[in-house]
Amino acid sequence: MNFQRQVYRTTRLALAALISLTLFACGSDGEDGKDGEDGVVGVNIDSTATLKVNFTDARVEDGKVTADFILTNANGVAVLGLTKAHDLRFGIAQLTQVTQTIGTGDEAREADLGYQWQAYINSLRQPGTVPEGVDGLNPSPQYQAGVEAANGCDTCLVDHGDGSYSYSFQVNIAQVTEPLAVVYNADATQRITMELKLPQVVANGHFDWQPSSGNTEGIQTRNVVTIKACYTCHQPESLELHGGRRLDLENCVACHTATSGDPESGNSVEFTYLIHAIHRGAERHTFDADGNQVDDPYKIVGFGGSVHDYGLVHFPRKPASDCSVCHQEGTGAPADAALFKAEKSNTACVACHSEKPSSHHASTDCMACHNTDNTYHGTGSPTKRHGDVMKAYTLASELSVKVLDVSANAGKMTFKVQVLDKNGAPMDQTFINQSSRMVVAWDVDKDYPAYNEASYSNRRIRLSEGSYDATEKSYTLTPSAALPAMPDGKSFEIWSTLEACFNNGGYGVEDIQLTDCSADGVRTVAIKESPYRFVWGNNGIDSSQPAAMRRAIIDTAKCQACHGQEIHHYDNGVNCQTCHTSDKTLRNSTTYPGGRMPSSFAWKAHEREGHYLKYGGLQSGTVLKTDCATCHTEAGNSVTGITLGRAPERVWRYGDTQNNGAEIWVSSDAGSCLSCHQQYLSDAAKSHITANGGILDGMDEADVRNRAKETCSTCHTPTQLMEVHGN
Numbered sequence: 001m002n003f004q005r006q007v008y009r010t011t012r013l014a015l016a017a018l019i020s021l022t023l024f025a026c027g028s029d030g031e032d033g034k035d036g037e038d039g040v041v042g043v044n045i046d047s048t049a050t051l052k053v054n055f056t057d058a059r060v061e062d063g064k065v066t067a068d069f070i071l072t073n074a075n076g077v078a079v080l081g082l083t084k085a086h087d088l089r090f091g092i093a094q095l096t097q098v099t100q101t102i103g104t105g106d107e108a109r110e111a112d113l114g115y116q117w118q119a120y121i122n123s124l125r126q127p128g129t130v131p132e133g134v135d136g137l138n139p140s141p142q143y144q145a146g147v148e149a150a151n152g153c154d155t156c157l158v159d160h161g162d163g164s165y166s167y168s169f170q171v172n173i174a175q176v177t178e179p180l181a182v183v184y185n186a187d188a189t190q191r192i193t194m195e196l197k198l199p200q201v202v203a204n205g206h207f208d209w210q211p212s213s214g215n216t217e218g219i220q221t222r223n224v225v226t227i228k229a230c231y232t233c234h235q236p237e238s239l240e241l242h243g244g245r246r247l248d249l250e251n252c253v254a255c256h257t258a259t260s261g262d263p264e265s266g267n268s269v270e271f272t273y274l275i276h277a278i279h280r281g282a283e284r285h286t287f288d289a290d291g292n293q294v295d296d297p298y299k300i301v302g303f304g305g306s307v308h309d310y311g312l313v314h315f316p317r318k319p320a321s322d323c324s325v326c327h328q329e330g331t332g333a334p335a336d337a338a339l340f341k342a343e344k345s346n347t348a349c350v351a352c353h354s355e356k357p358s359s360h361h362a363s364t365d366c367m368a369c370h371n372t373d374n375t376y377h378g379t380g381s382p383t384k385r386h387g388d389v390m391k392a393y394t395l396a397s398e399l400s401v402k403v404l405d406v407s408a409n410a411g412k413m414t415f416k417v418q419v420l421d422k423n424g425a426p427m428d429q430t431f432i433n434q435s436s437r438m439v440v441a442w443d444v445d446k447d448y449p450a451y452n453e454a455s456y457s458n459r460r461i462r463l464s465e466g467s468y469d470a471t472e473k474s475y476t477l478t479p480s481a482a483l484p485a486m487p488d489g490k491s492f493e494i495w496s497t498l499e500a501c502f503n504n505g506g507y508g509v510e511d512i513q514l515t516d517c518s519a520d521g522v523r524t525v526a527i528k529e530s531p532y533r534f535v536w537g538n539n540g541i542d543s544s545q546p547a548a549m550r551r552a553i554i555d556t557a558k559c560q561a562c563h564g565q566e567i568h569h570y571d572n573g574v575n576c577q578t579c580h581t582s583d584k585t586l587r588n589s590t591t592y593p594g595g596r597m598p599s600s601f602a603w604k605a606h607e608r609e610g611h612y613l614k615y616g617g618l619q620s621g622t623v624l625k626t627d628c629a630t631c632h633t634e635a636g637n638s639v640t641g642i643t644l645g646r647a648p649e650r651v652w653r654y655g656d657t658q659n660n661g662a663e664i665w666v667s668s669d670a671g672s673c674l675s676c677h678q679q680y681l682s683d684a685a686k687s688h689i690t691a692n693g694g695i696l697d698g699m700d701e702a703d704v705r706n707r708a709k710e711t712c713s714t715c716h717t718p719t720q721l722m723e724v725h726g727n
Contacts, residue, residue, distance in 0.1 A: 040162050042078035045086070050074035053194055053205030056164075060211045063174025063184065065092060067192050067207060068163045078163025084150040086243070087102065088157070090167060091147035091252040093119040094182065095189040095220055102365045111367065114344035115222050117191065117254050119145035121171055124179040127263040129305030136299055137406060143180050145254075147195065157350035159557065167194075174179040186212040189220045191254050197245040200457065204248040223334035229326050233316065233562040235627045258347075262716075264301030269517030275326070276351035283314030283320060286354035296354040318566030320352070320387040325564060341383045343371045349382065391512040392525045393565045398422035401496040401529040404474075408539040413440055413479040417463075417529065419498060426473035431514045433524045434464040434501040440479050441578045444491040444533060445548035447650050450701065451583045455480040460579075463498070488538070491548040493531040495578055497570040499524035526571035531578075550577075552633040553641045554605075559631060577601040582652045582671060583701065593679045596661025598654055602675040605631065628722060642721050644669045644711030651701045654678060665698030667708035669716075 045051075050073045058067040067090075072405050082088070098113040123146055127139035158166040158406055169574035171578040173190075190209045209220045227249040230239060240247055255270035268274070269373040277284065277298035279709070285297040297311020317325045322455075327340045338389040340348070349366040364671035369376035370385065399419060418426045439460045441448045449459070458481035466477040470586050484490060501524055515522050533547035557573035561566065567574060580601035597603070632641030645668075653673025655661035657679055666674060670689050674681070674696075686696060693709035 021541075034301040040078060040080065042080040042163055045071070045072055045079050045081045045100050048079050048198075049200060051079060051196070051198070051201045051203040053196070053203050055192065055194075055205055055207030056188070057456045058209050059186075059205055059214075062185065063172040065169040065171075065173060065190075065192070066166055067169075068164065068166050069194065069205065069207075071203075072163060079164055080161070082157070082159060082165055082196075084153070084157045086150075088150040088673050089147040089195050089245075090150065090169060091119065091121060091145075091193040091195075091251070091254055092169060092171070093117045093145075093175060093191050093193075094173075094185065094187070094259065095222055097192065098258070109365075109368065110647045111502075112127070112344060112364075114339070114342065115220055117222065117257050118182055118259065119255060119257050120176050120182050120184075121146050121148055122171045122180040122182075122259065124387055125263045129301075130264050131301065131305045131307055134299070137264065137297065137301070138266035139264055140261075140266045142263040142266070143259045144204070144263075145260045147193070157430050184664045186210075191250070193248075193251040193254050195247075195251065196247045197243070202240065202245055202247060204246065204251050206248065206250040206254070217505065221335050222253075222340050223250075223336050225326050225337075226328070226334050230323060234622055235630060238622045238627075249566045262300050264305070265299050265589055267298065267300060269654075270347065271301070272345070272347045273351040278313060279315045279317075280320065280352045281315045282311050283315070284311065284352065292332070298351075304642050309476055316562045317564040319389050319564070321389040322564050323386060333492055343381060343383075345369050385505070388512050392505075392523065395502065395512070396500050396525040396527055398426070398705075399500055400424075401498055401527055403494050403496075404540050405476075406494070406522070406534070408483065409478055411482050412478050412480070413483055413492075414476065415494060416474045416476050417494075417496070417498075418472070418474045419500070428473060429463075429468055429475075430516050431501055432463065434503055435518055436499040436524070437462050437497045438477055438479075439495045439578060440481065440492065440496060441495070442484060442487065442490045442492045442536070444493050445627060447550070447647060448578050448581050449481075449484070449584065450651075451581055451653070452701070454483070456579045456584065458537040460497075483536075487536040487546075488542070490536050491533060492536050493533045493547075494528065495528045495531040495575055495576070497572055497574070498527050498529075500527055520724075525565075528572055530573070531575060551646055554631050555633045555641070576604070580604060582650055583665075584653065586653065586661065588654050588661075591653075591655035592658065594655045594661035596655030596663075598675070599653070600652065600675065602672060604610065606676040607678075628725060638718050639719060639722055642718050644672070644716050644721075645710070648708065648710065649705060651698070663698070664703045665700055667693075667695040667698070667710055667714040668705050669710045672693035 012297055052072050052074065054072070055069045057234045058065065071082060073079055094117070095115050096118050098116045100111050100113055102109055109499075122143050124141055125144050130137060130139050150167065153168075153170050156168045156170060158168075160166070163344040173182070174184045176184070187210065189208055189210055194203075194205045196203045207216075208219065209216045215246045227239070227291075230249070236247075241252075246252065253271045256269055256533075257276055258270045258530045259260070261267060262269050267277075276501050280298070282295075282297070284296050284298060285293050288294050289305055295311060297309055299310065300308045302308055305661050314676075323340060327337060328445045329337045334437050344367075346364060346366045349370075350364050367383075369379050372381045372383075375381065382611050399421060402420055404416050404418070406413065408414070421427050421433050437460045439456075441459060443449055461477050461479045463477070466475045468475055501515050501519075501522045502512055503515045503519070504523045505512055517524075533549075535542045535545040537549050538544070550695045554574070559574045565571060567576070570576075570579075580599055582600045582602065584599045586596040587599050589595060597607075628642050630722055632639050634640065647668050650668040650671070652668075652674065654664050654666050654671070654674060656664050673689070677685070689696060689712075692711045694712070695708045698704035698707070
């Protein structure tokens with residue numbers, strides 16, 4: 001067989017040489033063939049790591065919609081080979097002006113609800129699995145907007161071979177009568193949406209245009225919020241919903257329309273309603289027939305009868321009337337950002353405040369009274385009513401706190417404090433909450449005083465516990481905590497948690513202003529002021545030295561971006577660690593293993609409910625505490641705030657989960673890890689920690705400091721820690 005192959009190969013070579021010689025001998029001078037067309041430079045869709053969608057045109061002919069689009073990677077290179085077999089889906093909706101008759105008889109009015117998206121593709125869904133024993137569910141048939149899959153048509157998708165494609169919709173938008181009639185209007189803005197999910201990457205895209213003119217600019221829009229506002233609190237990947245295929249807000253609003261609902265609960269899933277109801281969370285309530293306030297959490301029933309109870313949500317933005325967290329205006333804002341103040345619809349009102357009227361309301365027609373043009377006596381527009389709540393914070397931001405005359409007094413610190421008005425003049429005590437406190441601390445650069453040396457309760461003092469000088473309008477305060485044995489050279493801070501008093505707004509209130517704290521119905525608002533830091537020396541302030549700063553761990557601006565004006569009890573910024581030190585005492589708990597839980601700031605931020613809803617009973621991954629960049633500091637694209645080995649002297653106080661919460665002491669890096677993982681720590685993980693110098697069973701602080709030889713930072717760099725946490 002091998003010999004035959006060699007003969008065949010030799011024969012072929014001889015024939016090729018003979019033909020070549022013959023052609024040369026003929027002396028042909030014929031024209032060279034023309035160059036072929038350049039090949040398409042591109043990457044195959046099944047191997048591309050990045051993907052972008054760009055719609056270029058759309059048209060409607062006899063109700064049939066065709067759209068043109070281009071696929072590229074992040075570098076602008078054409079992505080080739082898209083077929084209907086890929087997970088490719090398209091949706092289409094119309095922006096329609098909606099009017100509605102509200103009320104009956106003489107009280108009926110025709111309300112202009114503005115422009116709303118209405119999907120052409122809908123289905124009527126009957127209630128499926130309805131869980132038993134769950135309050136607030138009212139199963140009923142509901143329409144649900146949807147999309148169409150490209151694999152349902154053999155000819156709809158056309159590949160032009162150069163990264164450009166065309167898609168013709170299967171639905172005829174001029175003939176939509178069932179299950180929900182939608183009347184096509186060529187003068188109305190139409191939106192095409194696309195979602196393409198590949199094993200390695202997902203892409204969304206949309207295209208808005210007016211068919212009658214072909215215009216894409218100067219047409220009616222409804223762009224009220226942007227996805228970037230959501231990213232203030234949510235990480236981008238955590239909002240990849242519906243199996244990870246839906247990313248863009250523009251696609252969300254075109255599907256979550258006013259006619260869409262959840263059949264198992266009977267609740268609306270319209271985007272405005274959905275978002276407001278979810279984020280009202282645990283504070284959403286209504287009133288029963290007797291006028292009693294009752295909880296009314298928003299609930300949706302998911303696949304297989306799983307209940308998503310959004311009453312478990314604790315919306316971090318406080319107060320909830322601070323609309324600016326989502327409705328961002330000004331430079332870079334979406335075109336219709338101000339629409340939320342247009343008084344067009346009751347949807348957001350009802351979503352937040354619930355559907356059933358309270359004892360003070362006869363209907364849910366909020367706009368009938370709460371409007372600018374024809375306001376019922378004693379009420380105001382939603383803008384004013386929400387603005388009343390926020391105005392107190394604006395006024396409080398104009399105030400300041402001044403610390404002066406710091407000195408030693410019988411082994412303790414004493415100092416004076418004044419509250420200054422917007423002009424810098426001292427304010428009378430009438431407007432200052434006398435129960436609010438000042439807090440002192442030292443060893444700022446070393447995680448604040450050891451708790452056993454100076455407990456937090458001894459480092460704080462109420463204004464009412466000091467003496468007041470009416471002439472200079474100052475308080476002299478002496479906290480009960482003794483100064484450290486050798487205070488000279490230590491960095492101290494005096495932190496204000498002082499509050500000013502304001503009228504509470506509401507029915508019949510014309511204006512919000514500073515109010516006598518002894519008046520009925522006042523509310524207190526924290527005065528924002530940075531901690532006053534200094535170096536101690538010669539029984540007072542050593543002004544020749546700058547105060548040391550605590551190492552950068554968390555980015556407080558990120559905390560405030562989510563939480564707004566109110567964090568927890570003391571709302572003057574994010575200075576929680578001055579009280580909730582790593583060695584703060586344990587608290588009893590019937591739910592935590594061992595029965596006693598830590599109270600350090602790290603443990604509260606990592607372990608307590610709110611920062612990670614996946615295991616809070618909500619089955620939601622929209623708030624991811626495993627993304628360390630959500631809170632921690634960054635530098636040079638690295639999350640430096642999770643660097644280990646920074647504070648070898650730090651000691652943590654924990655309860656033993658296996659021994660009725662008996663007090664144990666833990667070394668620095670190990671304690672950081674336990675603030676998330678204590679109740680989930682395996683024996684292998686414990687062995688790994690102790691083998692690398694960590695202490696998990698210290699008898700006291702001194703024991704830990706004597707034995708700890710942690711080498712965690714050798715392997716666990718910030719980059720490695722981010723990878724371990726799935727970033």
